[in-house]
Amino acid sequence: MTPIRRKALEALHADHRPVGAYDLADRISPAGGRRLAPISIYRALDFLVEQGFVHRLSSRNAYVACLHGHGADEVVAFLICEACGGVDEDSSPAMKKAVAAIAQIRQFSPSHQVVEIVGRCEHCRGARS
Ligand SMILES: [Zn+2]
Ligand SMILES: [Zn+2]
Structure with missing residues (x-):
């Protein structure tokens, strides 16, 4: 897993509230450094959603870490x-x-x-x- 993916997943696990992509970019960008590009964040999030580590909440346009590790076909x-x-x-x-x-x-x-x-x-x- 790439550092961005790992950091994104850790940040989502640290919060039980849904986090938007831009908010997430702020949280995992290096302190004092440049903010990560939204495209990098979205790529990392797409990967995490595909792998089932993270869910996307459509109504909030935000992401939460999966708590259950269920299969991809689960409702x-x-x-x-x-x-x-x-x-x-x-x-x-x-x-x-x-x-x-x-x-x-x-x-x-x-x-x-x-x-x-x-x-x-x-x-x-x-x-x-
Ligand atoms: Zn409450
Ligand atoms: Zn889940």
């Missing part, structure tokens, strides 16, 4: 907290079956299977002001 549900911005992911055999059934009925061949659920995480639900 992943993201639980996105609107209060703290935290993201958790989970999957279930029942959800995978249901999505596969819908795709089959529609004769649809999925390439990217992500469910985004927005709401409040366990932590933020408990913290009432």
